[in-house]
Each structure stands twice: as C-alpha cells, then as structure tokens.
Amino acid sequence: MTTIFSKVPHWFNTIFLQLWLSISSVSFYQRVILSYNGYGVKYILTLSFASSLLCSIYMLHYIDNIRQYFSYGIISQAVVNLDHILSQFPELKYDGTKISLEQAEPIYINNIYNRPIVAIDPDNKIPASNKAKIPILLTSRKILFSFGDTQKNNVNNFQVDYKQIFGNEEQVITQATTRALLEKFFSAAPKVVIYGVFPLIGLLIFLNTFFEKSFIIVIIYLLAHFMSIKFSMKICARLVMFASGAFVLLQPITLLVAPTYGNFIWIIQIWANLLMILGILKFTNHNFFKNN
Numbered sequence: 001m002t003t004i005f006s007k008v009p010h011w012f013n014t015i016f017l018q019l020w021l022s023i024s025s026v027s028f029y030q031r032v033i034l035s036y037n038g039y040g041v042k043y044i045l046t047l048s049f050a051s052s053l054l055c056s057i058y059m060l061h062y063i064d065n066i067r068q069y070f071s072y073g074i075i076s077q078a079v080v081n082l083d084h085i086l087s088q089f090p091e092l093k094y095d096g097t098k099i100s101l102e103q104a105e106p107i108y109i110n111n112i113y114n115r116p117i118v119a120i121d122p123d124n125k126i127p128a129s130n131k132a133k134i135p136i137l138l139t140s141r142k143i144l145f146s147f148g149d150t151q152k153n154n155v156n157n158f159q160v161d162y163k164q165i166f167g168n169e170e171q172v173i174t175q176a177t178t179r180a181l182l183e184k185f186f187s188a189a190p191k192v193v194i195y196g197v198f199p200l201i202g203l204l205i206f207l208n209t210f211f212e213k214s215f216i217i218v219i220i221y222l223l224a225h226f227m228s229i230k231f232s233m234k235i236c237a238r239l240v241m242f243a244s245g246a247f248v249l250l251q252p253i254t255l256l257v258a259p260t261y262g263n264f265i266w267i268i269q270i271w272a273n274l275l276m277i278l279g280i281l282k283f284t285n286h287n288f289f290k291n292n
Contacts, residue, residue: 015046019245023272029279030241039234040241045206047248052202054253056193063189070183084112085089086182090120094166098122099173132157140157209248213240216273220243220280228286243276244269 019027065078075083092099095241100122101107109118116133118128122140131137134271143165146157165181166173217233217240224231247269254265 022245025274026278029276029282040238044241048206049202051249051252056198059193066186081111089175094173096168096170138173216240243272
C-alpha cells in the first residue's frame with residue numbers, strides 16, 4: 001500500500017509534464033512519434049476521469065453550500081440566486097393532477113440578473129418560441145427543464161409529471177413545500193454525484209473526445225501520406241490524443257465554472273495542434289537530412 005501511494009506524486013508529475021510539453025514544445029511530438037506506444041487512449045481516458053473528478057468536486061462544494069442554506073439558513077455567494085428565486089414563488093393549487101394559479105396571466109420568476117429562470121404557465125399562454133428560452137417551465141400538468149449552450153443552440157429538455165413529486169393528494173404548494181422538496185433532493189445529491197454523475201461525466205468526456213478527434217486523426221493520416229510521411233494510423237492517433245490532453249482536462253471544468261473563457265480553451269487546442277504539425281514536419285526534415 002505504501003508503495004502505491006509513493007508512486008502517486010510521480011504519476012502527477014508525469015501527467016503534468018506531458019500536459020505542459022504538449023502546449024509548449026515541438027520536440028515533445030517528436031518523442032511521441034519515436035518513444036511512445038499505443039494509440040493514446042489510456043492517456044485520454046485518464047484525463048477524462050481527472051476532469052470529471054474536478055467537475056464533481058466543484059458540484060459537491062456547490063451542493064454543500066445549498067445544504068447549509070436549507071439546514072442552517074446560511075446564505076453564501078453560491079446560493080444568493082437560489083434564495084432570490086425561491087422568495088418569488090407564489091402559492092399554487094394542486095388538485096392531484098394539475099396546478100392552477102389565481103391569476104390568469106403567466107408568472108415569470110427572475111434571477112438576480114433580472115433574467116427569467118422559471119415561468120409558471122398553467123393556461124399555456126406563453127408562445128412556443130419563448131418556452132425553450134426558459135430553463136424551468138411549470139405547465140398545468142408537468143415541469144419542463146430546458147438546457148442549452150451559451151448561444152441557446154442545441155436545446156435539450158426533459159419533463160417530470162407532478163404526480164411523481166406530489167402524488168395524488170390535493171394540496172396548496174407554498175414556498176415552504178418547495179424548500180422542503182429541494183432540501184430532500186440536495187440531501188441525496190452527493191451520492192448521486194459520486195456514484196452516478198462522476199463516472200458518467202468521465203465516460204462522456206472520453207467518448208466525445210474519441211468521436212470528435214477521429215476526423216482529425218484521419219486528416220493527419222492523409223496529410224502525412226500526401227507529404228510522403230509513412231505514419232501508421234496508430235502514430236497519428238497517438239499524436240492527436242496527446243495534443244488534445246490539455247483541452248480534455250480543462251474544457252469541462254471551464255464550461256462549468258467559467259463558460260465565458262470557453263474560447264480560450266479552444267485557442268489552447270489550436271496552439272497544441274500547431275505544435276503537433278510543426279513536430280511532424282521537424283521529425284520528417286530531421287530524418288530526411290539524416291538519411292541523406
């Protein structure tokens with residue numbers, strides 16, 4: 001056991017060195033061609049789960065702030081938005097199947113930046129074009145959750161029937177009811193993150209990288225053969241995977257914590273790809289002069 005733990009610092013140093021060299025050294029890619037083995041799959045898989053671990057730690061910290069808010073009334077910076085949203089919730093009548101409002105018009109609940117986060121629309125009066133822009137929509141019988149990127153493209157959604165939450169009993173849904181439900185949900189959330197979200201995010205990062213980089217691997221392979229460079233598909237895959245290391249590690253946590261810096265991560269990826277191409281050209285020229 002002591003031997004295993006003694007190897008951990010060496011493992012971290014190795015990973016960090018490879019990540020740093022992949023965005024700072026042309027010669028690194030020459031070594032990837034000559035001295036490294038495999039397709040780079042193990043390397044990307046390791047970084048995918050490392051990135052997932054960082055995302056999970058951030059989510060667990062956020063969830064802990066929410067639990068303290070519900071349990072002890074502690075309003076930290078992480079829950080200011082949540083407290084502001086919950087304070088605006090109106091009373092809803094639930095008849096065992098659907099909800100209703102006393103007023104006829106929909107109710108919009110905004111965050112601290114005055115952007116609509118929740119809309120309550122039992123009478124279906126909100127235009128269909130606006131519904132996808134609202135993250136949480138309460139219709140007469142269901143709650144719709146919508147998720148999209150920062151440009152509101154590729155919006156995905158799922159829905160939950162009120163019976164799954166409140167059962168079949170008639171009741172008045174108040175702020176206290178909503179808080180109790182959320183407290184129960186976030187009390188169970190850490191186990192969901194550790195046993196469900198963590199491995200799922202890691203696997204999704206890996207699969208997304210694999211499919212996204214497959215096209216680049218083929219391009220590098222064809223480009224190499226066009227320039228009469230005899231690289232196998234394994235070498236091309238290994239080069240692309242090592243050039244993608246920093247991107248794979250940083251992109252998910254950046255999108256989660258600071259999405260406005262997403263373009264910077266892409267700049268890092270483009271720079272790494274440029275170093276990879278220069279490394280291939282330098283390796284080719286070196287071998288050409290060596291053989292002549």
